[in-house]
Amino acid sequence: MDRLSNTVRPYAWGSTTAIPELLGVAPTGEPQAELWMGAHPGAPSRLERGPLNEVIAADPVRELGAAAVRKFGPHLPFLFKILAAGTPLSLQVHPDLAQAQQGYATEERAHIPLDAPHRNYKDANHKPELICALTPFEGLCGFRTPRDTAELIAGLGVDSLKPYVDLLQAHPEEAALRELLTAVLTADREEMAATVTEAAVAARHIGGPYAPYAEIAHHFPGDPGVIAAMLLNHVRLEPGEAMFLGAGVPHAYINGLGIEIMANSDNVLRCGLTPKHVDVPELLRVVRFDADDPAVLRPEASERGEEVYDTPIDEFRLSRYVLAPDAAASDLTADTPQILLCTAGRVTLGELDLGPGESVFVPAGEELAGSATNGDTGTVFRATVVI
Template sequence: MDRLANTVRPYAWGSTTAIPELLGVEPTGEPQAEMWMGAHPGAPSRIDRGAGPVPLAEAIDADPEAELGADAVRAFGPRLPFLLKLLAAGSPLSLQVHPDLAQAKEGFADEQRRGVPIDAAHRNYKDANHKPELICALTPFEGLCGFRHPAQAADLLEGLGVDTLKPYVDILRASPEESALREVLTALLTAEHDAMAETVERAAVEAERLGAGDGPHAADYAAYAATAHHYPGDPGVIAAMLLNHVRLQPGEALFLGAGLPHAYLSGLGVELMANSDNVLRCGLTPKHVDVPELLRVVRFEAGDAGVLRPEAVNGEEIYETPIDEFRLSRFVVAPGAAPHPLDARTPQILLCTQGTIRLVTRVGSAAGNGGSDELTLTPGESAFVPAGEYVSLSGEGTLFRATVVA
């Protein structure tokens, strides 16, 4: 096994304090949005097996089956199919959706065929993979996830008392679910800029007033008012009101599948995702919004956000999702507990978020990769365990495990 040296990404929406507090280091004053753990080419973790630090991706490329196991290579190719992150939102991220696998392959091939530069600001598809995600809260965490039922969205918009929102309210009340949501989102994203900016400004003022009260939607209005503060005049503020406002407690999670509009608003969490950069934005961003392509990908289906809580299986708390590229689980290790062995069939990244966790490689295992026989992880520290390497954990604290479905 290998201790990982990871990169922190300084995106503007990141918290200045959350990741430093977890790591036990002084804040720099700059935003620290995400710490990446994996082999993504944008910021691969580094390992040191005695010859100096090298990117984890380089070690995997040298012998994919030894690092990932034959089953994982057969299923996902000679690459680590997931990326684990610490994500710290100090302000709202863009409202966005991700394509499914077929849409990603088609969109990527089309833009390649048309010669759209891979780094072009208007490029939608950076690769041919889908990007399902799972976010698990480490602190109280707020987000937007999936469409509200149209009648509920109509109530929320109507409660603002803004005359220019009335046409959207009428559509949400009169049309079938899918067509209502599609028509309103399309109208918001294609409206005349100045008129929509004025509507957003008026809505934000009312949302702030209602959010300070004790009405049934006060928490929702407060969240939308805060979002409008960060993105004044952005039509995504009104689009956000079509979505479920979700407040996660530590240990609760959300799975974000293809076509599901979502945004993270605030909080610290562990995020696990398929290895992809494909994002189609709906708003709350100065970046490119491709409305026709967005409307092709969004699934206009209303429903609850679907908060996930882990299922305990032999001491491992598993967050079940409908995909195979990744699986997230959690161990809450009690002091004095017997060492807990980990399934060795798949590649793993282990992340400590609380306390001190001791990892021990079984003597005589077949791994033989030159890694340490023992590692101790403290909050924010992580390790890569190749497939076939037998590891047990003990200590006192919380450990997240990212792997693939065997």
């Protein structure tokens, strides 16, 4: 078992205080958006033995277990993060595995550099992900029904939005959502900026259900993504609640501190709320235009005190242990590789003592027990795979 030293990514949307407060360190004054735990080559965690990706590459079977190597190859198939959103993230969607493989191959044949601003596919993998709230957390996820969206947009009283309301009311669900998103993203930029500005003023004045969109418009004035965001369900997660984001589901995080786990991929197609490239035709190929209420996940009790967040993919599995003071040590041994993260209290994992924000990598099959220390309840999240 190895204590991890992890990299903080200073993206502009990050909170300046949330991650430092969790770690118990002084803020730097700069945004701290994500703390990465894993073997992603962009910012691998470091062990005393070296970077985690190099440690795994040196002996994949020893570190990951033979079953995981057979199923996923000789690499850790997930990336684990602490995510701190101080301002809204871009509105985005991820491809499924077949779309990613096709898109990556097409761009490779076209010799588009991986770092080109207009490149969509950085790898051939999909990117399902799960966000679990550590504090109250706000986001957008999946499409509202056209009827609900029409009612929301009409309530702003903005004349230039009336054609969108009519469009939503005139077509079946999938066609209505597709046509409206297409219309928003292909509209004349100056005309759309004026519409967004008027809509933002109305949203701030009305408040209530419009407040999240007023906040988004404050950070992205005139961006067509503000109107696109109104097509999506607004979701509030309480600490311990989670949300799974599958392929083709448009989403954005607005604010809050959470832990995120995802398949190892950088494939993102953006719908707005960003100065980065928006490839409308490819986006429309990937988005799933299904209206549905987003499912809020709560952990389900399992054996040995483990609480599991049930998801439909195998590249990652997230669970939680709440370790009571003075209780017997919990058996944390697994036949899969795992990263364990303390988020509250202090815990002892094997011979290591961890506080909030500290983590360890545990090779497959390594015997391990964990317990709370200092008389406090300790919370530990486990990231692993399904084999």
